[in-house]
Amino acid sequence: MKLETIAFNNLRRRKSRMAFLVVGLLIGVATVVTLVSLSNALTADIQHKMENFGANILLTPRSDTLSLSYGGITLGGVSIDSREIVQADLVKIHTIKNSRNISAVAPKVLGAVTVDNERVMLMGVELDKEFHLKKWWTINGEPAKTDHQLVVGNTAAAKLNLKIGSKLTISGELFEVTGILDKTGSQDDQLLIGSLPTAQRLLNKPGTVSLVEVAALCSDCPVSDMVNQIAEVLPNVEVRAIQQVVKTRMHALDQFRTFSLAIAAIVLLIGALVVFVTMMGSVNERTREIGIFRALGFRRGHVVRLILMESAAVSLLAGLLGYLVGMLATQAVLPFMAEHQVALHWSPVLAGLAMLLALLVGCAASFYPALHASRLDPTEALRAL
Amino acid sequence: MSFIEIENLGKTFCSDADTVVALGQIDLKIEDGSFLGVMGPSGSGKSTFLSIMGGLCHPSEGKILVEEIDLYRLSSEKRADFRREYLGFVFQSFNLIPYLTAQENVMLPLAVKKIPVKQKKALANQVLERVGLSHRLTHLPNQLSGGEQERVAIARALVNSPPLILADEPTGSLDTATSQEIMGLFQELNEEGQTIIMVTHNDENRPYFDRTVILRDGNIAEDSNRRPKVVAQAG
Known part of the structure; x- marks a missing residue:
C-alpha cells in the first residue's frame, strides 16, 4: 500500500x-x-519534389546585351547569343564547396536545323540525364538511346507529320523517331531532342553548350550560395537560381x-x-x-x-x-x-x-x-x- | 505527569452574527491505559472536544499535552505526523474509503510510511485478525456488514500501534447486538492496555468506560470513575 x-x-x-x-x-x-x-x-x-523534379539553377552564356525575350516571345529574331559555354569547363561545377548538394548537371546545345524545308529547333542533350531530370515528360514510344535516334515535341511532330518509327534526314544524316512527347504546354513542344554529340556536330558547335540546368538536392540547401560558388568557378557564365515556385x-x-x-x-x-x-x-x-x-x-x-x-x-x-x-x-x-x-x-x-x-x-x-x-x-x- | 494533560481548554466559534462558546474551560488529566467516555447531549461540545484532541481543530485558548508534547505548538504538518504516530481514529459512520479493500483501508495510515509493502500487509493482517476479520481481507466496504465495517475501522485505528485511540460515536449506526459486540472489543483492547477516549451520547455504552466525563454547554458537568484502574492500584 x-x-x-x-x-x-x-x-x-x-x-x-x-x-x-x-x-x-x-x-x-x-x-x-x-x-x-x-x-x-x-x-x-x-x-x-525539389529533389526529383527539375533544375533549380540555370547556367546561360554571359551576355552583354539586354535580353529581348520574355515568356517565349522573342523580339528581333535573335535569341541565341553568339557566345557559348565551353563544355569542358563544366567539370568545375563539381569542385564547388556545396558540390555534394548537386544531383544533376544537364548541359544542352540548341540550334536551328532544316527538316523537309521547315526550320526547327534541335536540342542536343545527355540523353540519360535529361530524361531522368524531366520526370514530367511523358514519352509515347521510347526515349532516344543512340546518336541517331530522336524524341520529337508534340507540336513539332504534328507540323512535320512525324510518327513513332518515322525516318527523317537532317543535313544528310538519317534519324529515327523513337518517341513523341505528350503536350507539355512549354517550348519543349517545338523541339527535336537528340544526343548532345550529334547535335554539336550538326550545329557545328563542337565542345560547346548553349545552356546548363543544374539540380540541387534539397529545398533547404543554400541555393543562393551555390549560385555564387558556380559563378566563381565559371566567370563567363550567367548563373541564376530558379526558386520562386518553391519559395512560394x-x-x-x-x-x-x-x-x-x-x-x-x-x-x-x-x-x-x-x-x-x-x-x-x-x-x-x-x-x-x-x-x-x-x-x-x-x-x-x-x-x-x-x-x-x-x-x-x-x-x-x-x-x-x-x-x-x-x-x-x-x-x-x-x-x-x-x-x-x-x-x-x-x-x-x-x-x-x-x-x-x-x-x-x-x-x-x-x-x-x-x-x-x-x-x-x-x-x-x-x-x- | 499524566499521559494527557488538558489545561484551561476553550473553543469559541465566531461568525458575523454571534459568538458561540463550544467549550468553556476544560481541565482534565487522563492516565495511560484509561477508557474515557465523553458524554452529553448534542451541542454540548463533545465533537469539538474530540476534534481538538485529534489535532484537527485549533483551540481558542489553553493547551493539550500528550506525553508532554504540546500539540498546538506543532506546525500543521508536524501535527499530521503526530496523528499518524500517536493517534488512531475511529470515526462515526466508519469513514472507510469505498474503493479500497478491507486490507487496503487498514493500511491507509501506513501508506505514507517508508516501510516495505510486505511488512505493511503483515501489520494489517495482524490487526484484522485481532478484530476477527482475517477472512474478509479483499472485500470492499460495501460487501461488509455494518459491524464488519466498524471492525475494519477499529483495525485501521490500531494498525500503527498508537498510544491513544479516539472514537467518535462508533456505535451510532449499529444495532444493539452489534453495538455490544463492538463495545466488548473496545473493552478487550483497553484491558490489553490501550488508552481510549470515546465520544458518545448512548447511555448503554457507559458501563464499559472506566471513567465518564459529562459535558453540558461546553463545560464538565460530571466526572466520575466507575471502577478503579488496576494499574492505578498497583501504582
Whole structure:
C-alpha cells in the first residue's frame, strides 16, 4: 500500500470521470500531433519534389546585351547569343564547396536545323540525364538511346507529320523517331531532342553548350550560395537560381504551420480547462475522503502528491492515445493534401513529446485543485453527515 | 505527569452574527491505559472536544499535552505526523474509503510510511485478525456488514500501534447486538492496555468506560470513575 495504490484504485472506480479527463486532454494532444506530423509530411513532400523534379539553377552564356525575350516571345529574331559555354569547363561545377548538394548537371546545345524545308529547333542533350531530370515528360514510344535516334515535341511532330518509327534526314544524316512527347504546354513542344554529340556536330558547335540546368538536392540547401560558388568557378557564365515556385510553396507551408500551432494552442487550452474543472469537481466530491486522509496523518504534501499522481497517470494515457489518434488522423488526411505519396513516420520521439506535453498540461491544470484539496478542513471528516 | 494533560481548554466559534462558546474551560488529566467516555447531549461540545484532541481543530485558548508534547505548538504538518504516530481514529459512520479493500483501508495510515509493502500487509493482517476479520481481507466496504465495517475501522485505528485511540460515536449506526459486540472489543483492547477516549451520547455504552466525563454547554458537568484502574492500584 502506497500513495500510488490509492490513486490507481480511485481512477479505477471513477471510470467515467477518468474517461472524460482522458478525452479532454487527448483531443488537444491529437490536434498538436496531427498538425505537427502533417506539416512535417508536407515539408518532406515538397523536398521530395525539389529533389526529383527539375533544375533549380540555370547556367546561360554571359551576355552583354539586354535580353529581348520574355515568356517565349522573342523580339528581333535573335535569341541565341553568339557566345557559348565551353563544355569542358563544366567539370568545375563539381569542385564547388556545396558540390555534394548537386544531383544533376544537364548541359544542352540548341540550334536551328532544316527538316523537309521547315526550320526547327534541335536540342542536343545527355540523353540519360535529361530524361531522368524531366520526370514530367511523358514519352509515347521510347526515349532516344543512340546518336541517331530522336524524341520529337508534340507540336513539332504534328507540323512535320512525324510518327513513332518515322525516318527523317537532317543535313544528310538519317534519324529515327523513337518517341513523341505528350503536350507539355512549354517550348519543349517545338523541339527535336537528340544526343548532345550529334547535335554539336550538326550545329557545328563542337565542345560547346548553349545552356546548363543544374539540380540541387534539397529545398533547404543554400541555393543562393551555390549560385555564387558556380559563378566563381565559371566567370563567363550567367548563373541564376530558379526558386520562386518553391519559395512560394514553402512560405504557404510556414503560414500553415503558424496557423496550426495557434489552433493547437487553443485546443490544448480548452483541454487544460476541462482537466481543471473536472479535477476541481473531483476534489470537492472527495472532501470527506481527503479529510479522512488528513485525519489519518497524511501531510498536505501527501494530498497534493496523491492528486497530481492521478492526473499524471491520466495525462500519460491521454498523451499516448492522443499520439495514436493524431497519427491516424494524419494518415487519413494526408492523401488529400500531399500530391506525392509521403510515408508517415511513426516517431517514438514525437510519441514521447506528446506524452510530455500531456503530462505538463495535465499537471499544470491539476495543480490548483491539488493545492485546494490539501487545504480542506480535516474536521469535515469527523462531522456527522 | 499524566499521559494527557488538558489545561484551561476553550473553543469559541465566531461568525458575523454571534459568538458561540463550544467549550468553556476544560481541565482534565487522563492516565495511560484509561477508557474515557465523553458524554452529553448534542451541542454540548463533545465533537469539538474530540476534534481538538485529534489535532484537527485549533483551540481558542489553553493547551493539550500528550506525553508532554504540546500539540498546538506543532506546525500543521508536524501535527499530521503526530496523528499518524500517536493517534488512531475511529470515526462515526466508519469513514472507510469505498474503493479500497478491507486490507487496503487498514493500511491507509501506513501508506505514507517508508516501510516495505510486505511488512505493511503483515501489520494489517495482524490487526484484522485481532478484530476477527482475517477472512474478509479483499472485500470492499460495501460487501461488509455494518459491524464488519466498524471492525475494519477499529483495525485501521490500531494498525500503527498508537498510544491513544479516539472514537467518535462508533456505535451510532449499529444495532444493539452489534453495538455490544463492538463495545466488548473496545473493552478487550483497553484491558490489553490501550488508552481510549470515546465520544458518545448512548447511555448503554457507559458501563464499559472506566471513567465518564459529562459535558453540558461546553463545560464538565460530571466526572466520575466507575471502577478503579488496576494499574492505578498497583501504582
